[in-house]
Amino acid sequence: MSNPQNDIRAQRRENEDPEEAVRPMPLSALLIAIGMVLWAVVYILRTEPLDMAAFGDQRTRAELSGPAAPAAGAAVDGKALFAAQCAACHQATGKGLPGVFPPLDGSEWVTGEPRILANILLHGITGEITVAGQKYQGAMPSFAQLSDAELAGLASYIRSSWSNQAEPLNAELLAKERADGSARSTPFEGGAALKALVK
Structure with missing residues (x-):
């Protein structure tokens, strides 16, 4: 049987349960928190609303929708395209990206025979091609959906x-190459097929 005096002594050794009233939140911290919430609301x-033109890159909806088809005789913005x-x-x-997408800067395919570049744009290319001494294996889609201009x-x-300093291409060359290649429904297979155009 337990001794009641021992039980009382054991209870006295225990710490009191913590209560919030022992260490209340400082009034200054509470006032600062309330002040910050009120300031944020105000x-x-x-x-002003966040949909103002001053935010973002400031391009208009027309600019973001891409270049419109040029009117007959109008100049085409090649840089935008x-x-x-x-x-x-x-x-x-x-x-380009080394080993993935070939460069256009200094590319012999870009600055060389205009017919080759015209056909790359019209029909695309797939397979191996060497550009500036480096081999690339991939595919470039056709851009035949664009107008000749x-x-x-x-x-x-x-x-x-x-660094390219080649002569510009005219729409007549693109129209001629489009007509000459109208039977082609697949991309050119590598650089050899492109070189065969000018033999």
């Missing part, structure tokens, strides 16, 4: 940009 209510159609792979610098503007831009 700030949000007084600021390049940014929309080609820069994702070949990069804005024209340097747009393709000429795009080709002229890449032939005269970066």
